[in-house]
Amino acid sequence: MSTTLQRALDGDKVSEKAAPAALNQAVDKIHQLKTKLAEGKETVKAVGSEVIQLALTQGTLFLASFAEGALGDWMKPGGIVDVRPVIGGAAIVYGFYDLATGGDLGCYALAAGNGIVGSWTAGMGVSAGKAAADAWSGRGNTTMKDKAGNPPPSNVKRNADGQPLLDDKGNWVLAGPVRDVARTQDRRGPPRGQR
Numbered sequence: 258m259s260t261t262l263q264r265a266l267d268g269d270k271v272s273e274k275a276a277p278a279a280l281n282q283a284v285d286k287i288h289q290l291k292t293k294l295a296e297g298k299e300t301v302k303a304v305g306s307e308v309i310q311l312a313l314t315q316g317t318l319f320l321a322s323f324a325e326g327a328l329g330d331w332m333k334p335g336g337i338v339d340v341r342p343v344i345g346g347a348a349i350v351y352g353f354y355d356l357a358t359g360g361d362l363g364c365y366a367l368a369a370g371n372g373i374v375g376s377w378t379a380g381m382g383v384s385a386g387k388a389a390a391d392a393w394s395g396r397g398n399t400t401m402k403d404k405a406g407n408p409p410p411s412n413v414k415r416n417a418d419g420q421p422l423l424d425d426k427g428n429w430v431l432a433g434p435v436r437d438v439a440r441t442q443d444r445r446g447p448p449r450g451q452r
Contacts, residue, residue: 310368317372318379321345325380339380345373 260282271279321341325332333339348370355363 306364310364313365313368314372314375317369318375319372321373321376322379325376339377341373341377345370345375345377348373 260279325341332341348366350370352363352366352368352370355361355366357363
């Protein structure tokens with residue numbers, strides 16, 4: 258059973274009495290399509306915003322972690338405070354403020370701040386995990402010593418984990434060149450009391 262609107266769309270003649278009904282049906286269909294289109298636009302906008310926030314979080318997380326690896330101690334001015342929680346915290350505070358005052362950029366500031374602080378938190382987690390692994394394996398808080406029981410000198414070579422290196426004989430592997438110092442006999446002779 259076809260509607261008056263369907264018959265009109267198929268090219269059939271519609272009586273004058275049925276024409277207003279077909280027009281009303283057409284207006285209702287257009288209104289439904291317009292509503293669905295508006296809902297689709299809102300959905301696309303929401304998904305797009307989530308994609309941007311995800312990209313901001315992951316991008317800032319990567320960049321902050323890359324900066325930690327590339328810059329090392331420069332990330333801690335004066336060797337005291339890492340700049341990542343400070344910068345990330347400022348972005349998070351701004352994000353909350355912007356959202357509370359009705360701004361449009363708060364969610365993006367929160368995403369960026371979350372990535373930066375996440376990098377710092379992950380770095381702390383890695384350090385804590387290494388410390389726990391060292392403690393569980395018995396390596397924690399022990400100083401490596403050579404065969405004679407001496408701790409490593411300051412110029413000893415170290416492996417990637419920071420452990421001092423010993424050669425096959427148990428001697429420290431020094432970082433600088435080995436200097437052979439020849440002992441010379443004192444030309445003045447033995448001390449006065451022993452002559």
